[in-house]
Amino acid sequence: MDDLNRTPLFDLHLALGAKMVPFAGYDMPVQYPLGVMKEHLHCRATCGLFDVSHMGQVLLRPLSGDVDDAALALEALVPVDVLGLKPGRQRYALFTNETGGILDDLMVARWDEALFLVVNAACKEADIAHLRAHLSDTCEIEVQDRALIALQGPGAAQALSHLVPGVEDMRFMDSRAFGDLWISRSGYTGEDGYEISLPADTAEGFARRLLEIEAVEPIGLGARDSLRLEAGLCLYGHDIDTGTTPVAGGLKWAIQKARRAGGAREGGFPGASVVLAELADGAQTARVGLRPEGRAPMREGVVLFEGEAGGEAIGRVTSGGFGPTVGGPVAMGYVPAALATPGTRIYGEVRGKRMAAEVVALPFVEQGYKR
Secondary structure, three states: OOEEOOOOOOOHHHHHEEEEEEEEEEEEEEOOOHHHHHHOOOOOOHHEEEOOOEEEEEEEEOOOOOOOOHHHHHHHHOOOOOOOOOOOOOEEEOOOOOOEEEEEEEEEEEEEOOOEEEEEEHHHHHHHHHHHHHOOOEEEEEEEEEEEEEEEEOOOOHHHHHHHHHHOOOOOOOOEEEEEEEEEOOOOOOOOOEEEEEHHHHHHHHHHHHOOOOEEEEHHHHHHHHHHHHHHOOOOOOEEOOOOOOOOOOOOOOOHHHHOOOOOOOOOOOOHHHHHHHHHHHHOEEEEEEEEOOOOOOOOOOEEOOOOOOOEEEEEEEEEEEOOOOOOEEEEEEEEEHHEEEEEEEEEOOOOEEEEEEEEEOOOOOOOOOO
């Protein structure tokens, strides 16, 4: 464990009685004494505090001084309309490779003087190298040594407004600086909430002040995973990866009109020919929601079949477990496009026995974003 990185909130996690586990090179809390199930339900009912400081935070400052130039430079790496992003707004984006596969998914916020990127922990070193290799001629790439916390749930606005007045006026995907706090109204639970980037040396004090609010409980990685699964949100390296295209991954909504065929800046990103062709004709496979029959979960790696016996495998589960809000097992996985229609019955092989599951529309739980 000595070779694991620690976030600025490591000591707080120990003080709160967290069970720590290795995750993406960091020693991270998987749960607290409340337990995964209660943490999950608490976040859905009121609000929970997550440490996501293991994520990568990067500022792209245009050498020209014009943020449009940084936006256009970044568009060479992502199939997303960054130029059309208004100041103070944030957008989900994807780094693609030459075959249209996904190198990582990330968030991009546009400020007056720079773009602010948040990338996944497991990919951040590769992502930073990718940015430096392709954008150093147009942008300063400033890696931030800051903490990052997420306050998620229907009570998040009321709780955070006690410490930061004005956050309640933000809309979903707004991004704004409140002094040295960089706050976006976003998150990865399907609930309303905020992600807060702040100086590492002030993070523990700020987190403790939030936890003094009665509605706020600390939430670990276990509940974070079940919350995002119920919300139908992808986990990089599991539900999407370098072999998954945005279309197959059900993420074509993230590709705006300006970057599609006939758009103002059609293509121009790695793998554009593959992605644009799939936008027109569809992908051969599709990420779907699955509701296994009975109580036994279908976890990642479960092989999927069209029939109850015989036949070749048609796909596999990429995320799965028990959905506390749903009250039963939920899963996501990939199947041929012809079998992706909600209501289709397929089978997963669990411990040598095939179990039935129904293809369902995502998300499993209605999203509560503040539009």
